[in-house]
Amino acid sequence: xxxxxxxxxxxxxxxxxxxxxxxxxxxxxxxxxxxxxxxxxxxxxxxxxxxxxxxxxxxxxxxxxxxxxxxxxxxxxxxxxxxxxxxxxxxxxxxxxxxxxxxxxxxxxxxxxxxxxxxxxxxxxxxxxxxxxxxxxxxxxxxxxxxxxxxxxxxxxxxxxxxxxxxxxxxxxxxxxxxxxxxxxxxxxxxxxxxxxxxxxxxxxxxxxxxxxxxxxxxxxxxxxxxxxxxxxxxxxxxxxxxxxxxxxxxxxxxxxxxxx
Amino acid sequence: xxxxxxxxxxxxxxxxxxxxxxxxxxxxxxxxxxxxxxxxxxxxxxxxxxxxxxxxxxxxxxxxxxxxxxxxxxxxxxxxxxxxxxxxxxxxxxxxxxxxxxxxxxxxxxxxxxxxxxxxxxxxxxxxxxxxxxxxxxxxxxxxxxxxxxxxxxxxxxxxxxxxxxxxxxxxxxxxxxxxxxxxxxxxxxxxxxxxxxxxxxxxxxxxxxxxxxx
Numbered sequence: 001x002x003x004x005x006x007x008x009x010x011x012x013x014x015x016x017x018x019x020x021x022x023x024x025x026x027x028x029x030x031x032x033x034x035x036x037x038x039x040x041x042x043x044x045x046x047x048x049x050x051x052x053x054x055x056x057x058x059x060x061x062x063x064x065x066x067x068x069x070x071x072x073x074x075x076x077x078x079x080x081x082x083x084x085x086x087x088x089x090x091x092x093x094x095x096x097x098x099x100x101x102x103x104x105x106x107x108x109x110x111x112x113x114x115x116x117x118x119x120x121x122x123x124x125x126x127x128x129x130x131x132x133x134x135x136x137x138x139x140x141x142x143x144x145x146x147x148x149x150x151x152x153x154x155x156x157x158x159x160x161x162x163x164x165x166x167x168x169x170x171x172x173x174x175x176x177x178x179x180x181x182x183x184x185x186x187x188x189x190x191x192x193x194x195x196x197x198x199x200x201x202x203x204x205x206x207x208x209x210x211x212x213x214x215x216x217x218x219x220x221x222x223x224x225x226x227x228x229x230x231x232x233x234x235x236x237x238x239x240x241x242x243x244x245x246x247x248x249x250x251x252x253x254x255x256x257x258x259x260x261x
Numbered sequence: 262x263x264x265x266x267x268x269x270x271x272x273x274x275x276x277x278x279x280x281x282x283x284x285x286x287x288x289x290x291x292x293x294x295x296x297x298x299x300x301x302x303x304x305x306x307x308x309x310x311x312x313x314x315x316x317x318x319x320x321x322x323x324x325x326x327x328x329x330x331x332x333x334x335x336x337x338x339x340x341x342x343x344x345x346x347x348x349x350x351x352x353x354x355x356x357x358x359x360x361x362x363x364x365x366x367x368x369x370x371x372x373x374x375x376x377x378x379x380x381x382x383x384x385x386x387x388x389x390x391x392x393x394x395x396x397x398x399x400x401x402x403x404x405x406x407x408x409x410x411x412x413x414x415x416x417x418x419x420x421x422x423x424x425x426x427x428x429x430x431x432x433x434x435x436x437x438x439x440x441x442x443x444x445x446x447x448x449x450x451x452x453x454x455x456x457x458x459x460x461x462x463x464x465x466x467x468x469x470x471x472x473x474x475x476x
Binding site for chain 1: 284287288290295334339350365371450452453456460462463466
């Protein structure tokens with residue numbers, strides 16, 4: 001369930017393009033035709049699915065404060081967090097290169113369709129952004145990190161596919177001359193982003209708020225219960241004290257006797 | 262102008278308006294739009310990019326003859342990443358709150374296409390001084406757009422500029438608010454950044470017809 005939630009969230013709610021504007025450059029530059037857009041989108045999913053888990057491992061075992069524990073006792077205090085940018089981007093650049101080589105070797109047809117886009121991807125903000133968000137959101141497990149990578153890749157793919165289809169159609173419509181090209185693309189993306197905002201209600205509005213409310217009400221109920229029980233305890237204590245006074249008076253002599261003894 | 266020849270001035274001036282990296286070359290939108298909900302964050306971001314692009318261009322230009330062309334992208338990325346780490350640490354030390362608002366977007370300066378774009382297009386082929394001017398000019402062009410978007414979004418969305426309530430107090434109903442003016446909170450949300458930028462491009466292109474694209 002956790003996986004499904006994160007998957008859905010990374011595709012629709014925290015969509016790379018519509019919520020955080022990541023990878024806008026290539027999104028705008030390569031979205032003139034659907035076929036090229038599909039190629040780039042597929043490459044982004046692919047690379048995100050590899051680099052996010054990889055950078056998660058790096059973050060977990062090298063970069064976080066105290067992450068170097070596994071090296072031995074003397075390394076516990078190290079905090080290499082400031083190196084994360086350089087390590088992440090190095091991983092991404094090498095992975096992109098590696099993926100390019102592997103794909104070229106084993107699947108020339110895929111290479112031909114992805115080929116031109118792969119080098120572009122190293123400098124796509126969506127890829128680095130995926131890793132940085134993974135780090136700042138403190139995703140707990142490797143599996144979740146992979147899901148997050150794939151999910152945000154699919155979100156990006158959907159976005160570029162949609163805008164490419166719209167741009168192909170809009171060529172035939174009468175856009176004001178000054179808005180043609182870039183301007184209208186921005187405005188359409190804005191409108192699409194407004195549409196995607198409504199997904200925000202599906203998890204946060206529909207799920208989290210009641211949870212907090214539940215928690216609150218539960219807490220209040222607990223408080224009330226506690227109060228009730230407290231008062232009950234108090235009253236019972238009162239009763240007890242009243243009733244136990246006689247007992248006490250009985251037991252006191254005993255104690256006294258004991259003390260005396 | 263002893264220091265700056267005419268060509269040098271053009272290097273700085275061109276990218277400010279007619280060849281603006283954001284509105285004309287479609288570069289550097291990635292890390293820009295999300296942080297423009299406040300003017301202050303936009304200004305800091307603009308300064309950060311100015312620093313990184315100015316210095317990065319110089320460094321790359323100095324190394325342009327010794328970088329093997331096959332691995333140049335990785336070399337460029339490492340140079341930018343080092344500069345961005347400096348920016349990030351400085352921000353964390355002197356403006357911690359702001360670095361929280363900018364969050365991952367400081368790191369995303371690394372993949373800001375303006376930077377890689379200028380490295381590829383200019384610094385690899387020109388001397389350090391010209392590269393420096395080119396970097397400053399492009400970063401300033403980027404900054405102008407950023408500040409413009411930030412200005413409108415904060416003014417219309419929150420009724421303030423740099424945190425000062427220039428339109429009066431919405432709760433006590435002073436200034437404009439006593440005439441029934443309301444803040445448009447929608448301006449603070451993500452989609453309006455895109456639409457604001459779209460409108461800026463619209464205005465710019467209708468003022469200068471030469472910039473209009475044909476489909």
